Amino acid sequence: xxxxxxxxxxxxxxxxxxxxxxxxxxxxxxxxxxxxxxxxxxxxxxxxxxxxxxxxxxxxxxxxxxxxxxxxxxxxxxxxxxxxxxxxxxxxxxxxxxxxxxxxxxxxxxxxxxxxxxxxxxxxxxxxxxxxxxxxxxxxxxxxxxxxxxxxxxxxxxxxxxxxxxxxxxxxxxxxxxxxxxxxxxxxxxxxxxxxxxxxxxxxxxxxxxxxxxxxxxxxxxxxxxxxxxxxxxxxxxxxxxxxxxxxxxxxxxxxxxxxxxxxxxxxxxxxxxxxxxxxxxxxxxxxxxxxxxxxxxxxxxxxxxxxxxxxxxxxxxxxxxxxxxxxxxxxxxxxxxxxxxxxxxxxxxxxxxxxxxxxxxxxxxxxxxxxxxxxxxxxxxxxxxxxxxxxxxxxxxxxxxxxxxxxxxxxxxxxxxxxxxxxxxxxxxxxxxxxxxxxxxxxxxxxxxxxxxxxxxxxxxxxxxxxxxxxxxxxxxxxxxxxxxxxxxxxxxxxxxxxxxxxxxxxxxxxxxxxxxxxxxxxxxxxxxxxxxxxxxxxxxxxxxxxxxxxxxxxxxxx
Amino acid sequence: xxxxxxxxxxxxxxxxxxxxxxxxxxxxxxxxxxxxxxxxxxxxxxxxxxxxxxxxxxxxxxxxxxxxxxxxxxxxxxxxxxxxxxxxxxxxxxxxxxxxxxxxxxxxxxxxxxxxxxxxxxxxxxxxxxxxxxxxxxxx
Numbered sequence: 020x021x022x023x024x025x026x027x028x029x030x031x032x033x034x035x036x037x038x039x040x041x042x043x044x045x046x047x048x049x050x051x052x053x054x055x056x057x058x059x060x061x062x063x064x065x066x067x068x069x070x071x072x073x074x075x076x077x078x079x080x081x082x083x084x085x086x087x088x089x090x091x092x093x094x095x096x097x098x099x100x101x102x103x104x105x106x107x108x109x110x111x112x113x114x115x116x117x118x119x120x121x122x123x124x125x126x127x128x129x130x131x132x133x134x135x136x137x138x139x140x141x142x143x144x145x146x147x148x149x150x151x152x153x154x155x156x157x158x159x160x161x162x163x164x165x166x167x168x169x170x171x172x173x174x175x176x177x178x179x180x181x182x183x184x185x186x187x188x189x190x191x192x193x194x195x196x197x198x199x200x201x202x203x204x205x206x207x208x209x210x211x212x213x214x215x216x217x218x219x220x221x222x223x224x225x226x227x228x229x230x231x232x233x234x235x236x237x238x239x240x241x242x243x244x245x246x247x248x249x250x251x252x253x254x255x256x257x258x259x260x261x262x263x264x265x266x267x268x269x270x271x272x273x274x275x276x277x278x279x280x281x282x283x284x285x286x287x288x289x290x291x292x293x294x295x296x297x298x299x300x301x302x303x304x305x306x307x308x309x310x311x312x313x314x315x316x317x318x319x320x321x322x323x324x325x326x327x328x329x330x331x332x333x334x335x336x337x338x339x340x341x342x343x344x345x346x347x348x349x350x351x352x353x354x355x356x357x358x359x360x361x362x363x364x365x366x367x368x369x370x371x372x373x374x375x376x377x378x379x380x381x382x383x384x385x386x387x388x389x390x391x392x393x394x395x396x397x398x399x400x401x402x403x404x405x406x407x408x409x410x411x412x413x414x415x416x417x418x419x420x421x422x423x424x425x426x427x428x429x430x431x432x433x434x435x436x437x438x439x440x441x442x443x444x445x446x447x448x449x450x451x452x453x454x455x456x457x458x459x460x461x462x463x464x465x466x467x468x469x470x471x472x473x474x475x476x477x478x479x480x481x482x483x484x485x486x487x488x489x490x491x492x493x494x495x496x497x498x499x500x501x502x503x504x505x506x507x508x509x510x511x512x513x514x515x516x517x518x519x520x521x522x523x524x525x526x527x528x529x530x531x532x533x534x535x536x537x538x539x540x541x542x543x544x545x546x547x548x549x550x551x552x553x554x555x556x557x558x559x560x561x562x563x564x565x566x567x568x569x570x571x572x573x574x575x576x577x578x579x
Numbered sequence: 580x581x582x583x584x585x586x587x588x589x590x591x592x593x594x595x596x597x598x599x600x601x602x603x604x605x606x607x608x609x610x611x612x613x614x615x616x617x618x619x620x621x622x623x624x625x626x627x628x629x630x631x632x633x634x635x636x637x638x639x640x641x642x643x644x645x646x647x648x649x650x651x652x653x654x655x656x657x658x659x660x661x662x663x664x665x666x667x668x669x670x671x672x673x674x675x676x677x678x679x680x681x682x683x684x685x686x687x688x689x690x691x692x693x694x695x696x697x698x699x700x701x702x703x704x705x706x707x708x709x710x711x712x713x714x715x716x717x718x719x
Contacts, residue, residue: 136594136645140621148653151593154646224596224620225645265599352599356693389693391675392646468599469606476696485694494692499675502646575619577598579605 031067039064055313056471057270059433065425070432072423078323078432082418086326088319088431089419090377091342096415102380103405104180104346105398108133108156110503111511112167115157119172129178131212132168134159134189139182141228141567143560144508144515153503155392156182158511161558163518165192166199175206182212184219184226185234186566187241187254187546191553194249198554208251210302212346214238217279218258221455222265222464224575228563233538233570235452237545239286244546246296255283256302256346262460263306264352266468269317270434274441275460276303277324278451281442284333285450294333298340307373308350309365312430315421318345318376320435324442346380347373354389357484359497362386367404374414375421381405391499461578515558522556530555531565538569585613585708587638590627591620592654593647600672601642607697608640608704624650628657631666637708643672652685659686665714667707671695 043050043063053061062069080086083093092098107118107130119130135156137147143160144152152158159165169179174197183189190211197207213219216234219227229237238255245254259276263269280301287297303321307314325343329335349369354362363386370383383401385393393401408414421427448454455461474480481487530552537543545566552562567573589605591598598620605617616634618627631639641651648670658666670682671691679690688707691700 136647139596140594142594147594148650150649151646154649155595219596222599224598225594227596264597266603354693389673391673465602465606468603472603472607472697476698482694486696494676497676499677502649575596575598575621577602577617577619579602579609579615579617 036066036068055269055430056308056310057268057313057317057434057437059270059313059430059437061430065429067425069429070425079422079428085330085338085341086323087342088323089422091322091344091379095377095418096374096409097418100409100415101374101378102129103127103402104129104131104380104382105402107131108135108182109392109500110153111158111507112164114153114503114507115159115168116170116172119168123172123177129180129209130172132157132159132179132181132183132189134182136225138559139184139225141560141563143558145512146560149505149508149512152508152511158508159189159192160515160560161518161556162192162195162199162553165189165196169193169196174200175202177208179207179209180212181209182226184211184213185216185229185237185241186549186562187211187214187237188549188553188559188562190249190252191546191550191562192559194550195554204249205251207249210253210256211241211245212256213258213261213304214241214255215258215279215283217282217451217455218261218276220573220576221262221275221460222267223261224573224577227573227575229566229573230571231452231456231573233566234573235286236538236541236570237566238283239290240544241546242283242287242297242300243290243292244544244550246292246300253300253302255297255300256304257283258304260304260306260348262464263308264350265464266471267464268467269308269310269313270437271441271463271467272306273317273321273434274438275445275451276305277321277328277438278442278445278454280325281328281332282451284329288333294329294335295337295340298329298333298335299337299342301344303343303345305345305347305378306350306352307347307369307376307378309353309369309372311368311372312427313434314369314372315376315427316430316434317438318347318373318378319427319431320438321345322377323431323435324438344379346382347376347378348382349373349384351384351388354384354386355482355484356389356494358490358492359386359389361483362389363400363404366401367408370404370408371414374408375419377419387497387499390494390497394498394500456576458576458578461576465578518556519558526555527552527557527561530557531561534562534565535569538566583614585637585704586616586634587613587640587704588616588618588627588631588634588636589640589642590618590622590630591642591647592622592624592627593643593645593650594621595643595645595647596620597644598642600644601640604640604642604671604697604700608701611701613701613704624654624657627654628661628663631658631663632661636666637711638667638669638704640704641668641670643670643674645673648672648674648678648682651682651687655686665711667711669703669707671700
């Protein structure tokens with residue numbers, strides 16, 4: 020759609036370009052074509068032949084104005100920095116609470132909560148091998164646990180982002196805590212992180228609990244409930260991160276994420292929700308790889324495509340509905356166990372790509388994630404990296420500083436074309452739900468993952484310390500995070516048993532019965548009954564099991 | 580008669596679902612001419628033991644990213660209890676250095692860390708297959 024425009028005569032003389040071409044060919048004979056990870060050819064030089072200011076009005080515009088290529092807000096970081104959203108989660112609720120209080124004391128304005136993998140899989144702590152409890156995330160099983168985790172935290176004033184996929188028990192527990200404390204739900208703000216069930220089905224299956232079609236029902240109910248009763252909450256975060264971490268190229272990850280968002284938006288519209296009501300609460304979450312300019316272009320192109328989809332495909336009229344708000348996380352896949360301190364440099368480059376790409380919120384990985392869950396020192400460096408980039412390197416002084424670069428603009432246009440062709444392919448397959456149920460998306464991601472690994476193995480893609488620049492080293496030089504104290508976990512399990520004994524089992528059974536009934540009645544809102552069950556004292560595992568029985572178990576469609 | 584190619588189970592136990600590593604390894608072993616039995620994540624230990632017995636697996640490859648390797652020692656004793664102590668087990672993924680020693684002590688043949696080349700994995704699986712078949716020959 021974006022024709023290559025001829026340079027304006029007099030701007031750059033044609034004979035100059037010819038001379039440069041000849042001189043370049045002489046200096047670099049047989050220059051091999053370079054491709055980025057998404058398969059787009061990258062030239063050695065970009066000039067007004069590739070992109071020039073005549074395209075400005077249509078494709079670029081101004082920050083805060085359609086099509087938002089240069090950012091979704093007029094002021095961007097000059098007005099307010101991105102949020103520094105580091106995931107925190109380990110051990111028992113009291114461990115989390117200590118960590119949170121420390122983070123708040125240091126000036127954090129938002130919290131994040133990463134639950135234990137047992138929670139992700141939909142089980143209570145007493146249903147799983149005890150060795151694994153709390154080793155990756157905090158064990159949160161019921162309203163009492165959430166009370167302990169948020170003890171002393173002013174939940175009406177602070178945003179809480181929780182990794183909380185279907186059926187969203189963590190938000191239910193927080194709402195129950197709010198009710199106990201007398202905090203109105205209208206003051207509860209934050210995000211159901213990673214609530215995108217499609218991304219879990221395609222990749223990163225740890226979050227996937229219910230059969231896909233059941234999860235599809237629950238996410239729409241969750242969006243409807245939050246729009247009505249928790250209006251400051253972002254119920255949907257559409258996730259490209261899982262897919263890119265699983266091997267998708269940047270263009271594939273952006274395309275498949277947008278396709279998932281299209282499905283959620285169309286499901287909401289089918290439920291007679293107004294696009295201008297739900298779209299402003301959609302958020303996105305992406306991986307940021309080290310392919311620097313490609314990532315910048317991916318985000319700029321994604322922002323433009325999303326604005327167009329919202330306006331033209333969904334018919335949203337409010338400009339707030341057109342904004343592509345996203346959180347970025349630096350890519351763990353790019354980090355190496357060899358010479359691990361080099362990872363600090365990698366994370367810095369990745370973070371810069373995200374910042375120049377215009378993200379709203381950023382998680383920087385710790386250099387030691389190739390050894391274990393981050394240690395405190397490594398996590399501090401990850402946060403400091405963001406502070407250095409903002410306050411010492413002054414990356415926030417100018418909005419979209421790469422805008423207008425011949426290369427960045429041409430690449431943004433190329434990425435846009437690539438992403439749009441993938442979206443067309445998924446549309447033709449019947450949309451994202453059908454495409455993933457047929458395994459089309461998984462197959463493409465798996466192929467891309469293997470192709471990239473082969474490039475590393477062949478040395479075509481350099482990985483410093485791995486296939487180049489190796490040094491002798493002893494991995495024992497780097498400490499790994501200690502696992503939670505087994506005694507504390509044993510005490511937790513005793514308290515869980517005590518909690519189950521002390522609650523009213525009649526109330527719990529009644530609430531779970533109503534939850535089961537809601538799952539079978541499209542007129543009822545399942546998430547409303549998840550909240551009631553949480554308030555009645557039902558545990559996470561009980562809520563998940565009830566819904567699994569009614570809506571089907573989540574089976575992985577794994578393809579090699 | 581040509582020797583049967585190595586038969587390998589590639590699987591994940593525990594709760595973690597990140598399966599990029601296991602899929603890449605499975606595809607590469609398959610491309611190297613091996614018989615690969617690939618399972619989705621979240622396998623229970625008894626299921627893996629049963630599968631290894633039914634498939635007469637030479638090698639079981641466990642992929643771990645988020646501490647699931649901590650239950651691998653349980654798999655090792657379950658294999659021994661089932662009389663399958665000769666099946667060779669390898670673990671690949673994010674394994675802290677201190678845990679590597681624990682895994683090796685529990686009978687794991689080899690731990691692969693990030694950055695291992697696919698060629699090294701293929702060579703090791705071939706070597707472990709030869710070792711297992713030798714053990715079987717010796718006990719037959």
